[in-house]
Amino acid sequence: MKIGGLILVVILGSVLIYGSLEFPPWGDPASPASSHVSPYYIEKSVEDTSVPNLVTAVLADYRGYDTMFETIVIFTAGIACIFLLRIFRKEETETRLYRHIPTGITLRIEKSGKFPEKSAAFERIDSVWVPHDLIVKTTCRLIVPFIQIFALYVIAHGHHSPGGGFQGGVILGAAMILYAVAFNLRSATRRMGERLTVLLCTLGVFIYAGTGVLCMLLGLNYLDYSALAGVLGVDPVTARSHGILIVEIGVGIAVMAVMVTLYYNLASAGKHDEGL
């Protein structure tokens, strides 16, 4: 069995290498990719879309479909993670630790005991890992707003400088994950619950696809943002730039929500209860 697999891999690999010999040389100006579409993008993207960043113009405007399905792939990954890992059944066999806040005493309550769930004097703490670290928490509280501002900057400047929805969304998600790591999973889910994350990742895809449908309803092709000129009150070329921004915001929201969902499910093994 192993020998057969090895032979198959070797055959497939040599076929791939043989196929790659036929590729045009690296940076060949006469290759099909750089002789048909690339010159058009390089020459016309600014006058078509008024977007200085060529890469963003290609990604979100000329190849809008492609990026939309990339967003859907990320969305699917988040949903699949929930389906695979999430445990909705409440397990009875567990011991919980509570800290009595005024005195700092830690209580260990066995499975048949009464949990002080609603009391304000008690704070639930993790049973394996008890992060009560003032320095890390304070630094996190100090840094998170700046990370979020930077993420919004990256999303909003996607069509002027390197960046865009995917990168900015990841930074936004990282800010939330940093909060969850520095405090604990329960305080993170109190800030941004599971319901909200799923809603946001659906909303992100909805903004992207909805922009496309709106363009279609206004009489042009799917994802042809120049149709939005009347709605936004600008000329069609600027409308394409604004359309890219709207779509990037959708991508950012979806990516952020999926990052947070993945972290919640992986860190707590699907229980959303205790975790890093």
Added chain:
Amino acid sequence: MNIIFTLLLICGLIFFTGGTLGILRFPDFYSRLHPAGKLDTFGLVTTIGTLALYIAFSQGLYLTALKIGLILVFVFITSPTATHAIVDAGVRAGLKPWTKPPAEKGQA
């Protein structure tokens, strides 16, 4: 002016070298984090700060200098915190600090 900047940059590189040497030469986890946390942070502060000063005074790009300064501030806050968190994790996981082993008989 350029001479001062070059001297400051060399200074930062010396800090980096010391940090790297410390990471390579020190015997255990905690003592290795000491150069990694202190010297790398200070080397970064020196080099990046010098770059910010250079770009502000020689090139006149004050906004870029401000951005570099922001990077400096954030690194100065986060890098020691990261070192602290790593040491904390080591203590919680039960790693004992290195002590000098007692000299064996026969070897002086």
